Amino acid sequence: MMNSRLLACCLLVLAVVPAYGQRWQIGTDQRHIVWRPGADLPHEDCVEMTGETTSLVLRWGVDERGAFCEERSLVFPLLRTVPNDTHASLVFRMATDIPSLLSVDGFALQSETVEQVRFDGVMEVRSAWRTGRSKLGLVSDYASEPAVTMTRTIFPSRTLPLTCERYVLRNGSPNRTRTIYIPEYMQTFETDPAKGVEGSYVLRTDISGSGRFEVAPGDSVVFDAVFQAYRKGENPRRPDVAAELAARRAFIREDIGHSLVLETPDSVLNTAFHFSKLRAAESIIRTRGGYMHAPGGEVFYAAVWTNDQCEYVIPFFPFLGYATANKSAINTFRHYARFMNAGYRPLPSSIIAEGTDIWNGAGDRGDAAMCANGAARYALARADRTEAEELWPFVEWCLEYCRRNRTADGVVASDSDELEGRFPVGRTNLATSSLYYDALLSAAALGREIGVKPSQTNAYLRQARELAAAIERFFGRDVAGYHAYRYSEINDKLRAWICMPLVVGLSERREGTVAALLGPELRTEDGLLTEQGDSVFWDRSTLHALRGIFRAGYADKAGDFLHRFTARRLTGDHVPYFIEAWPEGSGSMRQLSAESGLYCRIFTEGLFGIRPTGFRSFEMTPSLPAAWDRAALRHIRAFGSDFALEIERVASDRLRVTLRRQDKNPQIHILKSGMTLRISLK
Known part of the structure; x- marks a missing residue:
């Protein structure tokens, strides 16, 4: 069940760690952050991710037992509501608990432990799940070792009005094949036609990749959940979630x-x-x-x-x-x-x-x-x-x-x-x-x-x-x-x-x-x-x-x-x-x-x-904090060019500025701190 406090998660984000406390670690590539839950539970937060036709505000948390919970606030700016004003995007919140629909060896997944949350513009959550012991029928009696590890990857489409969640279930047993059941699942809501500029809108959730899978030790199975909206009378989209994830990652890697x-x-x-x-x-x-x-x-x-x-x-x-x-x-x-x-x-x-x-x-x-x-x-x-x-x-x-x-x-x-x-x-x-x-x-x-x-x-x-x-x-x-x-x-x-x-x-x-x-x-x-x-x-x-x-x-x-x-x-x-x-x-x-x-x-x-x-x-008046010896900006795309600027401290009151362009000799300038350079790229 969703922790009721999650609905107000963003009201609480200042309260858990002391001033300047560090919950997250910076990745070695300096392009992602990671949190590994420990004694700092419970924790709740929210993060926004946006594409060209949708935005996702993901309210998420890890409760005191170590289980992940989420509520998706799905925003569809092109599906306009009444009155058609500043705030008229269709917004719908869904807390569909996808893991609760699954079965491993005929048992429901239980006792989740989140091991890592990673964010790089895509939310990735890795956790371990246990199941009940065979034939005991005791809800509180779980297998001693994790039955599966789950990696959820949550992100909006770059171009389509939908949010995707990719689930990878890996058999963590060293010697036992697991039977993993992924259900056929579809859920729809229709909005009040009087409240839509174009009438009623359909909110739909689907699971793709359903079936029964015999998963050997160390192997995995993949399925997807898709959350979308469209005008009543239109057909739902059947996205290729792998391609959608690749497009999101390519945007982050290449364009950004x-x-x-x-x-x-x-x-x-x-x-x-x-x-x-x-x-x-x-x-x-x-x-x-x-x-x-x-x-x-x-x-x-x-x-x-x-x-x-x-x-x-x-x-x-x-x-x-x-x-x-x-x-x-x-x-x-x-x-x-x-x-x-x-x-x-x-x-x-x-x-x-x-x-x-x-x-x-x-x-x-x-x-x-x-x-x-x-x-x-x-x-x-x-x-x-x-x-x-x-x-x-x-x-x-x-x-x-x-x-x-x-x-x-x-x-x-x-x-x-x-x-x-x-x-x-x-x-x-x-x-x-x-x-x-x-x-x-x-x-x-x-x-x-x-x-x-x-x-x-x-x-x-x-x-x-x-x-x-x-x-x-x-x-x-x-x-x-x-x-x-x-x-x-x-x-x-x-x-x-x-x-x-x-x-x-x-x-x-x-x-x-x-x-x-x-x-x-x-x-x-x-x-x-x-x-x-x-x-x-x-x-x-x-x-x-x-x-x-x-x-x-x-x-x-x-x-x-x-x-x-x-x-x-x-x-x-x-x-x-x-x-x-x-x-x-x-x-x-x-x-x-x-x-x-x-x-x-x-x-x-x-x-x-x-x-x-x-x-x-352009004019340039560079400065460096005293504790720094250098700084650089590379692949600056302004002024009809693609160039780099490097600042280096060469004395307590002297800086060296180097401008680099492909196939051009570097421009090197030595100047006093606080002085202004006039740079030409002609």
Whole structure:
């Protein structure tokens, strides 16, 4: 039976191990994690895995007896429910206990002991099972040795609306043949037709590979369970589960594993970076409105946002070079460009329901600044002239919108910010003006690349200088004893988002701002509190802050914080991805995917200090924590190239940067820590 606490597993993930406790071990390849249960039972967690037409939030646990339990939350973004809004994906939870349907030598499987749980983007659980003694008929009297070992492999299809579970049963007896019975099994549910945009939907579970098998010692038998959904009247799919598993593993190995490879002396960071690439890239839904990157979390699919997509994750995609991700990026901006208007009315915060509707319930959140920032950075790093020329009118419109919405103090006004009123904000906020400043710089560089008149690009640079001065005058304040920033004109407490000037390269108050971010008022073992004196945290602000602290030149302070924060998310109790927030989402700490893109940007833009300046050029301000002697990023796919960057410490204040490209002589630069290189790939 399923442990009833499993239904609330994600509410408990902070409670089991002490702060920074390590439950999971990092694999030697730094691309998987492993947990071998011992005295640390019971344990419960949840993890999300996503394909192009489905997502699986797997709630799982190992109880105090060592038995595995699971509940599958199956999400089907293309099967829309009523009302067809942001949250209208068909979601159905199934706790079908597949092992309870099996028989070995005429006995039910009993007394499971989980030996290992392994995750590499696919969940693999290995356990041993016993059966009752022959003819005794006593439920509590089990065979002295395991009858079979079971390996379950759980994953979503890459392209089909279904989740697969592959079961391998191995005869563990040294000298006895086992008779293993796998039943024919099919289960269906039909949803209420009044609650579906297209009527009733069918949820179906099947077992394939059924039969009676005589399994010799050491041999094994394989069968599969498939969980799917489809419109009533359609035929169920009969997938080749082996091929589905191979496709999932090929995606992880080739599209993710062979691109943008981080190498540092810290295995925790290397492994988390790999997982973050995976989570950021896997969560892209093939909708009627084209490819759409999905935040996820059982609620956010077949829709795009100006913050999660345009600002957070899309500027990362060219560095990874995953074709589907880049398709989702340009598709997102095309959707938003539909809402340009001559009256300069606000953009919607979200385009939902496969592109057929919008959400703007928080008013203008600074959405135009988010879009301009993300579109200009993406276009430069993507280095596709045709796409850049298509995006240029949208970038221009967003910048003009921001210019028209400046206050008398020279900063940008908006109705709210990306927290949408969860915390008080005035007519202005530091994040929106910071993003607008950065967008002006990127737009000037992009305009030069595509032949925009110098008068226009120079005007953007002048506006950026004026805005930087306005940000200092209006937001620059001593708050809680720190020479830092107020977040808005009504705030007298520290906010995590005061990191934004550091993120965009404004350094006048960097010392005080770094001290404020890392001080006791904001810093916790779960990252930064949103506001001084509160208990709420959002990973996205911590991830921004870490990027900003690196960029400001405080690699040692950033490195220590980064390691501890990463270890908690990767090897603690709720793994392996970064989360949305707490207690947002009823405390479930949803593993939203754009946060993983933000994690990767800590390295590309923070540690390595890369800022695009052209289709084939970038600035680089590298830094290394004092304890490191090296770091490298290999197979960077941005700027129309495939190249590697290596940083090595050659003296206490000197770094050597080597740029490598196939069939090219390496570029080698020696520079002082904190200096900026200008790199050309022409």
